[in-house]
Amino acid sequence: MATNGPPAGSAGEPGRGSSPAPREDVPAAGAGWEYAPAPESRQVVSIAPEYGLFIGGRWTPGEDGTFATVNPATEETLARVAEAGPADVDRAVAAARDAYERVWGPMPGAERAKYLYRIARILQERSREFAVLESLDNGKPIRESRDVDVPLAAAHFFYHAGWADKLGHAGFGPDPRPLGVAGQIIPWNFPLLMAAWKLAPALAAGNTCVLKPAETTPLTALLLAQVCEQADLPPGVVNVVTGAAAAGAALAAHPGVDKVAFTGSTQVGKEIAAALAGTGRRLTLELGGKAANIVFDDAPIDAAIEGIVNGIFFNQGHVCCAGSRLLVQESAEQEVVERLRRRLATLRLGDPLDKNTDVGAINSREQLDKIASLAAAGEAEGAQRWSPPCRLPPRGYWFAPTVFTGVSQSHRIAREEIFGPVLSVLTFRTPAEAVAKANNTPYGLSAGIWTEKGSRILWMAQRLRAGVVWANTYNRFDPASPFGGYRESGFGREGGRHGLAAYLDV
Amino acid sequence: MSEPAARAGPERDARAPAGAPPRLAVRKTCKLFIGGAFPRSESGRSYPVRAARTGELLAYAAQASRKDARDAVVAARAAFAAWSAATAYNRGQVLYRVAEMIEGRAGQLAEDLAHGEGASGAAARRAVGAVVDRWVWYAGWPDKIAQVAGSANQVAGPFLNLSVPEPAGVVAVVAPGDSSLLGLVSVLAPVIAAGNAAVVVASEARPLPAITLAEALATADVPPGVVNILTGRTAELAPVLAAHFGVDGIDITGVPAPDRAGLERLAAGNVKRVLCAEEDWAAVPGLRRLLAFLEIKTVWHPAGL
Structure with missing residues (x-):
């Protein structure tokens, strides 16, 4: 196996994990020559030293201070990010409720659609920036963030934009209603893509959102919040609260949230299902x-x-x-x-x-x-x-x-x-x-x-x-293709006509 | 405590010799329905069932134990593979056969309803008619639901991509306590029409229509174990089913509201699909109950030479 040169700025503490001795019986393809480093420039993205919470269209500090998000390839701190406390989650849910009742709920679907198309276009225009930031914060190869995560995220907004004014044709009755405020908690493995999977259908269906990105990968969700600003999305329609498990638990259990969507571990999914027992609030889970x-x-x-x-x-x-x-x-x-x-x-x-x-x-x-x-x-x-x-x-x-x-x-x-x-x-x-x-x-x-x-x-x-x-294929994803599990892998689907049901009162 | 069942008292047989004592009718022992058989509760327990209006003792119903509930799940699990793999056409035929068998037992069911719910004779007969019609409605769904709930998905690449609904597995159903026949059928029929196997907890106070329904199911080519019916205490049986790892979904509509949250917490233990949706049982059902225990499976295959 070839090894690409250590990432810029790496030094000090030895890495961990297995490092077995080379095997003589396995031919090392390409052993005779080496690739020259071909790094993508990180200059394309500017990372602020500190990020606040995005609530009601404004950037505000969190009540519980900040935490660091690091580049897992180098262990360098990329930025400090606000830690949302219960009062911050309250504010975010209230902002989403207000936007739902005053702006986004009453807005015709055709107008909602145009906002989502705008977001899709800006994602495409700023795709390299998102790809580099994703690879920095998550550790995934730029080839994947550039060719998979970011294009698919844009595609999700583009696909769902088209549903916003066609919901009456989706098979849920002539005028299916949104649920209200969606609390959405996403994992660290596809930070931007999971944000798109959550936000795009929810917004298309007419809900407003409070999104909680994973603790270790908040940066692309925060950049996406900036894109929402750029698209002139009305304040409060999308809110982003960063933090650790406590912030997610506060959001999932918040009585002002009408629908909870969670992607993550089966264990946490079970805890959320138990926390919502008896509340009548809607839940979809995409688990292990x-x-x-x-x-x-x-x-x-x-x-x-x-x-x-x-x-x-x-x-x-x-x-x-x-x-x-x-x-x-x-x-x-x-x-x-x-x-x-x-x-x-x-x-x-x-x-x-x-x-x-x-x-x-x-x-x-x-x-x-x-x-x-x-x-x-x-x-x-x-x-x-x-x-x-x-x-x-x-x-x-x-x-x-x-x-x-x-x-x-x-x-x-x-x-x-x-x-x-x-x-x-x-x-x-x-x-x-x-x-x-x-x-x-x-x-x-x-x-x-x-x-x-x-x-x-x-x-x-x-x-x-x-x-x-x-x-005869594997790991293919598309916004038109429903994704989700049987049994302890969760319930509900994301993508396609079926994914809309998760955000409509059907 | 009065003697059971004035329903089947002594009566005069016209062919009997004059002076012979009136013929004594044979009463039915009310039992559980598990795996196609009619066992008593393994616990040996029973409980009195009384008429809604008069309080008169109608029968003793078997009081299922937690062990009976687990046995029913095992029976349902065993039946699920073949039932879910049967052709949709075949499932529709079987469900229609259930309607036929109920029509044939309409008199007994109307009597069960009249005693159990205090309905008038005419109202009870109308209710049984509605029950038969509901089975017929659901009998038409198995070979159509995939066309309504499935989709061909146009993905951005050279792939055939189809989404199809499939049954979730074993579904526990706590039947409504008040509507002991139409409510029961309205929650049970969609579960098995979708291809699931069911474990039903019948109305606790009014279990007799469920027991008669079991007899119709047993003679309607419904494979053993596809429907299992427990009578007994809802508060004792529902938690066992809600917590059981061999159960994939649970309809708790029939559970009293204060007890639902506890069951939902138990159901979270293996991520069960939970349905709680009260309805007007007399109204034409929508697709909600049919879709509640269907999974969507999406299959990809490349298109190419």
Whole structure:
């Protein structure tokens, strides 16, 4: 595995995570030559030293001071961000209520649509700025933030803008009503994209929003708030309160919120569902996953290898729908694992701003510790651990792509969501066994199928208990395509006509 | 305590020899309906069911235990795979057959209602007619709901992308306490029409229509375990079902309002889908109850050569 040069400004404390010795039996593709660094310039974005809360169209300090948000690739502090307290959440909800009743609720859908189109256009115009800021704050490779996160975020606003004046045709009756104030809590893995997934449908349906970005990745949501200002979005229609878990809990439990939408861990999702019990407030949850990516022996092998890599190493595996369990047909296991190792040896880990980087930084030290501890459990329980030869940058939070073979269903690495670049390989013999193993989890967010046999794809797709099934592809997203889980992966859908239901009184 | 059921008292058989004692009718033992069988409660308990107006003892109903509730979930779980995989056409046929069987038992159901809810004879017969019509309405849905609730999604790339509804799994239903037949059917029929398997807690005070309905279901080609009906104390049974990890969704509309929050908290333990929606049971139902326990599955496949 090649390593991109350490990110600018890195020094000091050694990095953490696994650093296995190079393996002689694995050919290191490209070992004979090196890529020159190709960093994207960070000059395109100006980061303020300190950010306030965005409430009622104004930037105000938080009652609980500030906290630092760091670049996980270097551990440098990027900015200090206001910590919202309960009174701040009160203010934000009140501002959203006021905007809902006076401005956004009464506004014709066609006018709401134009605001959303404006936001989509500004996102496109400032896309490089958003991409760089996202990679700085989150640690994901610029290639992903530039080609996936930001374009999809703009697409979500563009798609939902068109719904705003067509809700009567969406299948929810002639004049479906919005719910009111939406409290929206989003995770750190796709900070801007998750904000778009939440805000765009809510606003299109006529709700106003209080958005709580994740503690470790607040900056693109704050830049999005600036875009809302630029688009002349009426004050209070979108409010952004930054903070940690306490701010999120205060927002979720706030009696002035009509609808709560949460994306994050299953544990917190359960706590929010319990907190809302008996209130009659609407809730949608998009929670964890432990997806099976199922490869049959007749699969298009090159495409399948790319799909496996994309499935688990996209965004460092910080993906709720990541294909973290590779179920490979026994007769193909050896070939698939060998090819997978060869392919992983070509991945480049390092500076997220480098345009050649495939694997960026783990988002936080806390997450790195969790990944490391689960990987250690995989070894302790008897699975065989492998990583490509890989130098980790000396500073920042890094974890080498890791593959476990010899994994059984009872192993923690086969049952628990790792949310990191760790793949567990299990085998099966028959399609029925593949279905049984794939469904043997309390989660049900996504699944992958790789085979050239069309009837088998349909047979499998009907039986996999998951909200998204990718056949001969993986990790595809689109604003027109409903996304969401079965069982403990949550309820409600985001995207498409179905996603609108989450923000309408239907 | 008076003797049960004046409903089936001694009567004169015209063919009997003169002077013979009047024939003694055979009374029904009210039991649970689990996995297609009619067991008593494993606890051996029963409770008296009284007429709404007179307080007269109508019957003893089985008082299901927590163990009975768990057994019902196991039966429903076992039945779900085949029921959800049956063709929608077949499910519609079975539901229509249920309507036929209810029509055939209309007299007994009307009698159950007249005693249990204090309805007049004519009102009870009208209510049973509405129940039959409701089954017929839902019998038409299984092979149409995917066309209404599904979609073909135009994504920005060379992919076929379809969203289809699928049943959520095992659904617990706490039936309305007051409307013991039309309310019961209005909450049960959409659950199984959507392809789920159901565990029903019948109206606690008025369980007799549910028991008769179970007999109709048992003779209507509804596969064993697709519908399981418990009679007993709602406060005892509902928490077991709300907390059960083998239950995917729960309709708590029939639970008294003060008890709902506690059940919702229990339901959060495995992220159950929770429905609480009171309705005018006499009105034409919308799609809400049918959609409440459907999941949307989206399937992608590349289009290419």
